Amino acid sequence: MAPLNSSWLEISQGALERNVATFRGLLAQNACRLGGVLKGNAYGHGFKAVLPVLHPLLDVLYVIEPEDALAVRAFEASTHAPRKEVLVIGATEPDEAVALARAGVTLCVGDDGWRKNVEALRAARLPQPAKAHVHIDTGLSREGYAPGDIRRGFAFLADASDVLEVVGVFSHFANTEDVTEQEYALFQLENFRQGTDELRVLLGTTNVLEQHLAASAAALVLPQARLSVVRAGISLYGLWPSTETRLSARLTLPVVPTLSPALSWRCRSQIVKTLSPGSFVGYGCTWRCDVPTRIALLPVGYYDGLPRLVSGKAHVIVKGCRAPVLGRVMMNHIIVDVTRATHDDSPVVATLVGTDGTETLGVDTLSDWAQTINYEFVTRLGPHLKRTLTD
């Protein structure tokens, strides 16, 4: 039975599979592989819940936290699944770099802080060098060596060839999802080409380097950025990176790809009761009933990831009807008006995100109410919420 004191998340396996198929369809034209990003607790969808679904469908898995990469290896070992290419795109401490190298996880090198990781790798005397991708900063000014700095950065990398084998090169776009005209992305792409060429010369290699630059937005609307592989995050979970990206897709692609949101958020009512006219509802007495009002008390609040900013704007769906949130979002509760949605005081199920009957509430709508973006909304869904896979 679903819990009474907490909301829960349903993750649709079918939706995840359809999104993978959408990307496969797009990438086939460019013979590009599909990587998926599972950072931020798999964009709030639950790393543990989605890993068994996405692992067999992806070519590469990208995580930020070393422990997530090791969890992928543990999953593979326990299910006898083949080992996939796994990259840690976040920062790593020396002892983490050693553990990852031992587990056959590909490391991402992009700053001089890596010198101490190299020392640790050397001290560990691993049987073979760890695979590494070099991060180039092409214009985001986040991780990576800037193009003019590759030669200097490489001086230490060249010395590290006993413990690091460079097999790939990558970068990250700054504003592909913020615009419909991609001049800056094209500038970054050009920087990336130059940086990659420079790196190749410095490496003295003609080896094929794996190259990746595109996250969801570029993978969707900038075909020239589909290099060896893409790193799809938000859209793998069925969400558009932005309105601009969706508009770009409409303008530039022969057909707009279909994305299927994978996440639904629901809860059971804790109490249903009728308030008499004049009753105040919630903290601050910001709502007052002017007519008899049947309300449902729902066990979900800002602790769970429903921002307090949606107070006075949001509704949930109960029995296929919109039920407005009355008053303020509290830490563990909201109160919704179910006068029209239900006709007695028996318990109800409320949908915060997802479909019930003919009504649908999307993450994008909630993000707008909360004055944020879908990325922040989903990654702030509490890690304590139960996530279950559905068809």
Ligand SMILES: *Cc1c(COP(=O)(O)O)cnc(C)c1O
């Ligand atoms: C988060 C991230 C991605 C995925 O971005 P989406 O817009 O969610 O697809 C890809 N690459 C890097 C380096 C990232 O940090």
